[in-house]
Amino acid sequence: MSMDELLRVSHLNVSFPDDDPYDGIEERDTVVRELSFTMKPGDILGVVGESGSGKSMTALSVIRLLKKSARVDSGQILFQGKDLLSLSEEELCDLRGLGISMIFQEPMTSLNPVLRIESQVSEALRLHPGKEPLSTEEIHQKVRKVLEDVGLPDPEGVCRMYPHELSGGMRQRVMIAAALITDPSLLIADEPTTALDVLIQEQILDLLKEIHERTGVAILFISHDLHVIRRLCDRVLVMYQGQIVEEGETKEVLDHPQHEYTKTLVARIPRVATVPGDTPVLEMEDVTIYYPPRGASSGLFRKVKVEPYVYGASLKLYQNEILGIVGGSGSGKSTIGKVLTGLHGIYDGTIRLFGQPLEKVLAGNERPQMIFQDPYSALNPSHTIGWTLMETLRSKGTRSREKQQEMALQMLEEVGLSEAIFHRYPRDLSGGQRQRCCIGQALLYDPKILIADEPVSALDVTVSSQVLELLLKLQKQRHMSMIFVSHDMNIVRLICHRVIVLDHGRIVEEGPSEEIFAHPSHAYTKKLIEAAMLE
Amino acid sequence: MQAIVKKLFSLILTVLVISFLTFIIFSIIPGNAALAKLGVDASPEQIAAMEEKLQLNDPVIIRYGRWLFGALRGDFGESLQYSGVTVGELLGSRLPVTMVLAGISFLLIVLLSVPVALFCVKFRDRLPDRILTVLGQVMMAVPAFFLGILITYIFGLLLRAFRPGAYEGLSLRYLFFPALSIAIPKIAMTVRFLKSSVRGELSQDYVRTARAHGASEDQVLKNHVLRNALIPVITFLALVIGEILAGSIVAEQVFSVPGLGRLLITSISARDYPVVQAIVMYITTVVVSLDFLVDLLYRLVDPRLRRGG
Known part of the structure; x- marks a missing residue:
């Protein structure tokens, strides 16, 4: 082996015991098969593949942190000429955190909740x-120094904090700081950006790149996300079912994939979905919406006075368009959705849907449908999902029970749920599944306009991206226009064509999302965007 | 501060409710102090006279009111079984004994459970862990009085470490053995609880991080896992203290230690309600205050519960 090699993995095989403990025969499930690759000092090598492809097992084998049940059956791992597989536990402890460091996917749980940041960052030292x-x-x-290096403001203060006082992005920075404090030669990063918001992801990638340029640490970067790999890695290995199916320069592999699997992987990068048409489906002109003031009650002889809550709002929504309405809490962003669905009726001004007055549309079956923030309370807990969906169809006027059931089952499939869900109660479902049910329920009316009021705010990051994906898919397939109400600028930026910014009931800014994000003109918009970056 | 006032209020309320319930129960069960005092041979006239003297003929509510009025001024009345002795004096002589007994038990539980649990985790599923697990199960299953007799036999008669039945003064050496008999089953329970708590923590992500920093198995346990694993155990230990008090009733009987537990039993059979009331009051206060203490401890151990968390 030449000295300019940092890491050489050859013919590595890793297996797990088969899950069935009752058949008596010890069978083993090989998760990494005949894996070989090398890294030079200062390399950034990406390992990409879907979950279960063996990429994390590869990473954990290198730092020898595989679960006890996993076993390295054969192969060799040489790190700076040392055979890692023959080291004793004590020698491994000396190596971990000093020569090889690792950061993980879950920044929220990877720090000890009861210890201060200083003691966790200094641990390896x-x-x-x-x-x-x-x-x-x-x-x-x-x-x-190292907390400053990873871009944390007020390192002195952060030293004294506990993990729960930091956001996900900051915790991942702390993890990186703790891994780098001993100046290791190899950093293993196992999906370090997956659990983070899109904007934070970018920041962490920039940070890793910057650290690499400054310190020359080699990075073994595990990810399922080709965007991320493309941004950071010089070379990439594509893993599928425990084997390397393709490897080479990142650009080369991703632009001209040779293996069938790589081709499907590359094709899965989501693209911008729809192009809005130019016929408006909704026109609001100078609409002022009133509400009784908070805490007001009507006496026997006293009528409640109402106060304006949204002032003179004018907006248009076009066919196939996704319009984002953003604003802080109390900005009136949900109120507009409530008026459009007929849940609130005290307003001045004209609202026309498909060229007809709002009241006329609300009386028919064409009325806009709404998806709410909290899928936990939006479904009736004492009825099965099937009953709820069929009830929706009954209210729409579908008489035959067979027809109702057929349509309900079809809808479950469309929102990505199995037929078994039909007989389940809301309490049996996860948050993501419930929100899918709510979406299905709204779609049973076959609406042309869908109002999504913070539909993913109550869900965790992974689930929320799946639900968003579903919404975008359905919006495209069904040629719907969508109003997407949110306080989360990161999501709005990703999925909306146009954005309207509401502040205390007034529209303060309006325009294509890219433009608003690039050049926010109103101070309030700037504040919202800054807040999203800090998250 | 507001939380403390709230707790204090709920403590007072609990004590009041319990005291009333004990009073009611005492008026329901057959027999009274006069009967117990004079025995079965007494004539109805003698009994009636004694009932009159002890003021047992008034309605329950009146008697409860009288007792409560006294108790609020710190006067718990006179014992009915020992004439002329106030409840305060009686408790004053017995309380320290039980408190020392409970204290030793608790110390034994805390000091032994943690190392034993860590030892078991370290030798997980190997012989030492298995032996201790089986032993723990046996200890939890053995009735409390039998364990007391066993300890008396082994330490008292065979090893002659103490003289069974010859309790004098506040002797730590003597009290150690009844304390041990109370502690052993609780140690087994605590070890089991702590063990599963430690194992749960070991599968947490932060443990993997510590290992990646180069921490050895011992360092992981000591520096990271133990403190997290102890958080749920605090609640458990508070419950255990309540059980120690219950256990002391049996242990004091078996080792003939003149503590609160023994006094409680004799007072119940003598229908000596002022004494029983006072003891119940005391135990209730201890148990409810522990709940409060646990809250404070939680805040100390878990930074997430501190202000702003």
């Missing part, structure tokens, strides 16, 4: 004192 142990003060200075 204290565990590897070397020949001349540092004093407490020297350690503190190093921690401060």
Whole structure:
């Protein structure tokens, strides 16, 4: 082996015991098969593949942190000439955190909740004192320096904080700081950006790139996300069912995939979905919406006075368009949706849907449908999903029970749920499944306009992206126009064609989303965007 | 501050409700202090006179009111079984014994459970862990009085570490053995609980992080896992203290230790309600205050519960 090699993995095989403990025969499930690759000092090597492809197992084998049940059956892992598979547990402890460091996917749970950031960042340093142990003060200075290096504001303050006081992006920065404090030669990053918001993802990738340029640390970067791999890695391995199916320069592999699997992987990068038409389906002109003031009650002889809540709003929604309405809480962004669905009726001004007055549309079956923020309370807990869906069809006027059932089952399939859900109660379902049911329920009316009021705010990141994907798919297939109400600028930026910014009931800015994000003109918009970046 | 006032209020309320219930129960069960005092041979006239003297003929509500009025001023009345002795004096002589007994038990539980649990986790599913697990199950299953007799036999008669039945003064050496008999089953329970808590923590993501930083198995347990694993155990230990008090009733009987537990039993059979009331009051206060203490401890151990978290 030549000295300019940092890591050489050859013919690695890793297996797990078969899941069935009762058949008595010990069968093993090979998750990594005959894997070989090398890294030079300072390389950034990407490993890409779907979940279960063996990419995380590969990473964990290198730092020897596989679960106890996993076994390396054969192969060799050489790190700086040392055979990692023959090291004792003690020698491994010396190596981990010093020569090889690792960061993980789950920044929210990967830090110890009861220890201060300083003691967690300095841990690797204290565990590897070397020949001349540092004093407490020297350690503190190093921690401060490395926290500053990973772009955390106020390192002194962060030192004293506990993990729960930091956001996901900040925790991942802390994880990176803790991994880098000993200046390792190899950093293994296992999906470090997957659990983070899109904008934060970008920041973490920039940070890793910057650190790589500054320190020359080699990075073994595991991800399922080709965008991320493309941004960071020089070379890439594509793994499928435990084997490498393709490898090479990242650009080359992703632009001209050779293997069938890589081709499907590359094709799955989502694209911007629809192109809006130019016929408006909704026109609001100078609409002022009133509400009784908070806490007002009507007495026997006293009528409740109403106060304007949304002032003189004018907007248009076009065919196939996704219009984002953003604003903080109390900005009136949900109120517009309520008026359009007939849930609230006290307003001045003209609202026309498909060229007809709102009241006329609300009386018919063409009325806009709404999806709410909280899927936990939006479904009736004492009825099965099937009953709820069929009830929706009954109210729409579908008489035959067979027809109702058929349509309900069809809708479950359309929103990506199995038929078994039909007989389940809302309490049996996850948040994502419930929101899918709510979407299905709204779509049974076959609406031309869908109003989604913070539809993913109550869901966690992974589930929320799946639900968004579903919404976009359905919006495209059914040629719907959509109003997407949200406080989350990151999501709005990704999926909306146009954005309207509401502040205290007034429209303060309006325009194509890209433009608004690139050049926000109103101070309030700037504030919202800044808030999204900090998250 | 508001939380403390709230807790204090609920403590008072609980104590009041419990005291009333105990009073009611005592008026329902057959027999009274006069009967118990004079025995079965007494004539109806003697009994009637004694009932009159002890003021047992008034309605329950009146008697409860009288007792409550006294208790609020710190006067718990006189014992009915020992004439001329106030409840305060009686409790004053017995309370320290039980408190020392409970204290030793609790210390034994805390000091032994943690190392034993960590030992088991370290040798997980190997012989030492299995032996201790089986032993723990046996200890939990053995009736409390039998364990007491066993300890008396082994330490008292065979090893002559103490003289069974010869309790004098507040002797730590003597009290250690009844305390041990109370502690052993609780240690087994705590170890089991702590073990599963530690195992649960070991599968957490932050443990993987610590390993990636180069922490050895011992360092992972000591520096990371233990503190997290102890958080649910705090609640458990508070419950255990309540059980220690219950256990002391049996242990004091078996080892003939003149503590609160023994006093409670004799007072119940003598229908000596002022004494029973006072003891019940005391135990209730301890148990409810523990709940409060657990809340405070949680805040200390878990930074997520502190202000702003």
